[in-house]
Amino acid sequence: MLLIDLSEYVNVTSPAAAPAALAQAQRQPPKPPPPVGTRAPAAQLVIAQTDQLDPPGTRVVVSRSFADFTSQATFDIKKCDVHRLEEGPPLKAELTREQGLQYYRVMQTVRRMELKADQLYKQKIIRGFCHLYDGQEACAVGIEAAINPSDHLITAYRAHGYTYTRGIAVKEILAELTGRRGGVAKGKGGSMHMYAPHFYGGNGIVGAQVPLGAGIALACQYQGNNQVCVALYGDGAANQGQLFESFNMAALWKLPCIFTCENNQYGMGTSVERASASTDYYKRGDFIPGIRVDGMDVLCVREAFKFAAEHCRSGKGPIVIELKTYRYHGHSMSDPGVSYRTREEIQEVRSKSDPITMLKERMLSNNMASVEEFKEIDIAIRKEVEEAAQYATSDPEPPLEELCNHIFSNDSPLEVRGTNPWARLKSVS
Amino acid sequence: MAAAARFFIRGAPFKLPVSGVGTGAQSSFEATLLKLSPNSNSRTKTQRRHAAHFTFQPDPVPTQYGPTQKMNLFQSVTSALDNTLASDPTAVIFGEDVAFGGVFRCTVGLRDKYGKDRVFNTPLCEQGIVGFGIGAAVAGATAIAEIQFADYIYPAFDQIVNEAAKYRYRSGNLFDCGNLTIRAPWGCVGHGSLYHSQSPEAFFAHCPGIKVVIPRSPVQAKGLLLACIADQNPCIFFEPKILYRAAVEQVPVEPYTIPLSQAEILQEGSDVTLVAWGTQIHVMREVANMAQEKLGVSCELIDLQTILPWDTETVCKSVVKTGRLLISHEAPITGGFAAEISSTVQEECFLNLEAPIKDDQLLNPRQGPSSGSPGLHHLSFSSSFIQSVERGQEKTLC
Numbered sequence: 001m002l003l004i005d006l007s008e009y010v011n012v013t014s015p016a017a018a019p020a021a022l023a024q025a026q027r028q029p030p031k032p033p034p035p036v037g038t039r040a041p042a043a044q045l046v047i048a049q050t051d052q053l054d055p056p057g058t059r060v061v062v063s064r065s066f067a068d069f070t071s072q073a074t075f076d077i078k079k080c081d082v083h084r085l086e087e088g089p090p091l092k093a094e095l096t097r098e099q100g101l102q103y104y105r106v107m108q109t110v111r112r113m114e115l116k117a118d119q120l121y122k123q124k125i126i127r128g129f130c131h132l133y134d135g136q137e138a139c140a141v142g143i144e145a146a147i148n149p150s151d152h153l154i155t156a157y158r159a160h161g162y163t164y165t166r167g168i169a170v171k172e173i174l175a176e177l178t179g180r181r182g183g184v185a186k187g188k189g190g191s192m193h194m195y196a197p198h199f200y201g202g203n204g205i206v207g208a209q210v211p212l213g214a215g216i217a218l219a220c221q222y223q224g225n226n227q228v229c230v231a232l233y234g235d236g237a238a239n240q241g242q243l244f245e246s247f248n249m250a251a252l253w254k255l256p257c258i259f260t261c262e263n264n265q266y267g268m269g270t271s272v273e274r275a276s277a278s279t280d281y282y283k284r285g286d287f288i289p290g291i292r293v294d295g296m297d298v299l300c301v302r303e304a305f306k307f308a309a310e311h312c313r314s315g316k317g318p319i320v321i322e323l324k325t326y327r328y329h330g331h332s333m334s335d336p337g338v339s340y341r342t343r344e345e346i347q348e349v350r351s352k353s354d355p356i357t358m359l360k361e362r363m364l365s366n367n368m369a370s371v372e373e374f375k376e377i378d379i380a381i382r383k384e385v386e387e388a389a390q391y392a393t394s395d396p397e398p399p400l401e402e403l404c405n406h407i408f409s410n411d412s413p414l415e416v417r418g419t420n421p422w423a424r425l426k427s428v429s
Numbered sequence: 430m431a432a433a434a435r436f437f438i439r440g441a442p443f444k445l446p447v448s449g450v451g452t453g454a455q456s457s458f459e460a461t462l463l464k465l466s467p468n469s470n471s472r473t474k475t476q477r478r479h480a481a482h483f484t485f486q487p488d489p490v491p492t493q494y495g496p497t498q499k500m501n502l503f504q505s506v507t508s509a510l511d512n513t514l515a516s517d518p519t520a521v522i523f524g525e526d527v528a529f530g531g532v533f534r535c536t537v538g539l540r541d542k543y544g545k546d547r548v549f550n551t552p553l554c555e556q557g558i559v560g561f562g563i564g565a566a567v568a569g570a571t572a573i574a575e576i577q578f579a580d581y582i583y584p585a586f587d588q589i590v591n592e593a594a595k596y597r598y599r600s601g602n603l604f605d606c607g608n609l610t611i612r613a614p615w616g617c618v619g620h621g622s623l624y625h626s627q628s629p630e631a632f633f634a635h636c637p638g639i640k641v642v643i644p645r646s647p648v649q650a651k652g653l654l655l656a657c658i659a660d661q662n663p664c665i666f667f668e669p670k671i672l673y674r675a676a677v678e679q680v681p682v683e684p685y686t687i688p689l690s691q692a693e694i695l696q697e698g699s700d701v702t703l704v705a706w707g708t709q710i711h712v713m714r715e716v717a718n719m720a721q722e723k724l725g726v727s728c729e730l731i732d733l734q735t736i737l738p739w740d741t742e743t744v745c746k747s748v749v750k751t752g753r754l755l756i757s758h759e760a761p762i763t764g765g766f767a768a769e770i771s772s773t774v775q776e777e778c779f780l781n782l783e784a785p786i787k788d789d790q791l792l793n794p795r796q797g798p799s800s801g802s803p804g805l806h807h808l809s810f811s812s813s814f815i816q817s818v819e820r821g822q823e824k825t826l827c
Binding site: 127128129190192193204205206207236237239240241242267268269270274275276339417419 | 529621
């Protein structure tokens with residue numbers, strides 16, 4: 001349904017103006033900018049508001065200025081299944097232009113960083129284990145958008161995305177992957193062990209991080225600082241006993257813990273149906289309320305976590321969130337990822353539900369940004385990741401003197417025995 | 430090996446003060462430590478990193494068990510499991526991802542051959558796997574549980590130590606889970622870092638009621654695994670993961686067993702006894718050869734094979750003969766199994782010892798987890814160890 005562009009004489013300050021111009025109008029520079037947001041493909045756009053337009057009669061001919069863009073739009077988001085809740089997160093999400101570009105930037109950075117890690121691994125510059133996060137970016141970005149930097153987060157080994165959203169630079173992440181001293185864990189942790197302020201890693205053993213997350217939530221409650229803890233785990237870990245122990249403790253003591261299952265449909269090579277008696281991971285908390293969220297839609301994730309954080313902060317106790325998401329790569333770099341699922345399936349998700357594409361299309365079709373802008377952001381990110389890779393490849397490895405540091409916390413250096421009894425190694429901490 | 434020899438020739442002095450090393454010596458040693466192989470500068474960093482710290486040495490082809498076939502370690506495990514499933518209708522194999530063949534291909538083809546009710550996947554729950562295995566074993570099935578990496582065995586530690594090990598004792602022999610065998614990939618592999626490299630045999634050695642077995646080669650693996658399965662006690666069978674592909678031997682296709690709790694003397698000698706197990710045997714073989722060539726020292730090499738209950742007689746007899754003992758393993762030194770061997774031997778053979786017993790450790794140059802940095806891994810391998818063993822022998826010899 002297309003309404004040809006309204007003339008510039010329309011009073012743009014009238015609220016709730018009817019959706020107006022052609023969806024393609026924004027791509028034709030000579031046309032006057034649409035005074036109100038365009039009608040987007042069905043089920044997405046409801047209301048659009050614009051900032052002040054040029055006074056009637058003026059036209060922008062040469063280039064788009066930021067004033068041409070819609071500064072804020074509201075989108076319909078998928079309704080979440082809920083468990084033991086009267087109502088779930090809202091069905092509409094507001095997105096400002098700045099937020100949209102920010103989310104895009106962060107998601108795209110995570111995507112490019114993971115692809116660069118893939119490349120470096122294949123060149124054998126990164127070794128050991130490497131579990132990539134591409135496809136799941138909306139989860140990390142949505143969560144970070146909903147919580148505060150002072151809130152806490154802990155996850156399993158697919159942690160590069162969260163390390164970035166929690167504030168660590170790309171170059172430190174890549175340097176940690178290559179095991180250099182500029183890495184976030186000084187080159188001693190590797191892919192699975194990255195940390196940041198209020199980000200507790202990066203944990204290798206499946207499910208072990210969830211009781212930790214409950215403990216962090218207890219600390220928040222005890223200190224009365226109104227913070228919450230997001231404890232993430234996967235669909236494979238959802239069958240670990242220690243999770244249920246954590247659920248019980250959190251519910252018993254009403255801990256402000258958001259247990260989050262990133263359900264990417266496969267636990268290594270096992271599909272969820274073959275591993276779990278119940279694949280309704282949001283209900284697994286039983287006595288704990290739960291929400292199932294579309295993890296490929298960054299707005300959906302954000303709204304759900306805003307809801308959950310509010311739930312926890314108001315003292316109602318823990319909540320379980322299941323993020324239905326997907327990973328494009330295999331479980332790790334040694335898994336091609338196609339022996340337990342078809343390439344067609346991966347392609348289908350990429351084309352229909354890619355989180356970055358979805359956000360970009362939403363913004364473009366609502367005239368919140370231009371194609372050129374996105375391209376510029378892409379170029380800048382590529383450059384940043386390239387430089388980071390350069391740094392990660394050229395930075396020196398940690399020196400031998402640091403090999404034994406931080407085993408214990410000790411005042412004076414601790415003597416450590418090693419393979420060579422005459423080389424007494426020292427541990428400083 | 431060649432790298433080690435070259436390092437040796439480079440001129441590490443033969444005699445070192447025993448009582449400790451001054452900073453000068455230490456720093457010069459560390460400097461030499463960094464240049465492990467003289468031509469390392471000419472090779473690229475990545476090439477250097479890929480060198481294993483040993484060469485696998487196959488045993489002579491066994492003739493007493495019938496026709497043999499070329500197999501590597503994981504294939505010999507598959508063969509053992511195949512024999513078991515064929516001969517024992519109650520045998521079942523379960524664990525994470527065993528159905529498609531396992532992450533190390535140890536169970537390839539078994540599900541197709543024997544059916545999905547005998548070879549099946551479990552969800553991701555080690556405690557559950559072992560507990561379930563104990564129950565199945567008590568009820569009469571031959572249960573063979575796989576833990577995907579030995580590093581993940583700790584959630585099951587309670588089940589193994591408190592339930593499996595003590596079942597027979599606490600029920601006055603009314604019940605037992607002797608039909609249970611737990612298999613797990615074990616030991617360093619070069620890029621495993623903290624959670625894919627551990628050697629937890631020492632934790633289990635502290636627990637009466639279970640048996641802990643570690644093979645050094647495909648022929649040993651099949652025989653020892655079949656012995657564990659047949660044994661009427663719960664057994665933990667650690668398979669050195671670095672040998673899965675690297676170790677290739679002619680392995681008998683028919684089932685056969687190698688007795689548990691019997692250490693094997695691989696090489697007779699008169700000057701010093703070397704004790705090791707698993708991958709380390711191959712390092713020690715090279716060490717023994719080097720010692721013979723360079724120092725004229727004749728080493729007696731013993732493969733312990735069964736960690737618990739271990740063969741005290743063979744080791745003590747050997748020490749009585751040679752008067753010196755050096756034990757080597759991958760796990761951290763403090764509380765490692767070498768400490769138990771040391772303690773027993775000094776008690777039994779005190780008057781025969783010519784020098785203190787040396788515990789040596791291969792992988793971790795510190796008493797801590799292996800670091801994530803591949804560079805640090807490399808520095809801690811191979812030649813430095815062999816060189817240290819040489820010095821160890823000098824120390825025990827002088």
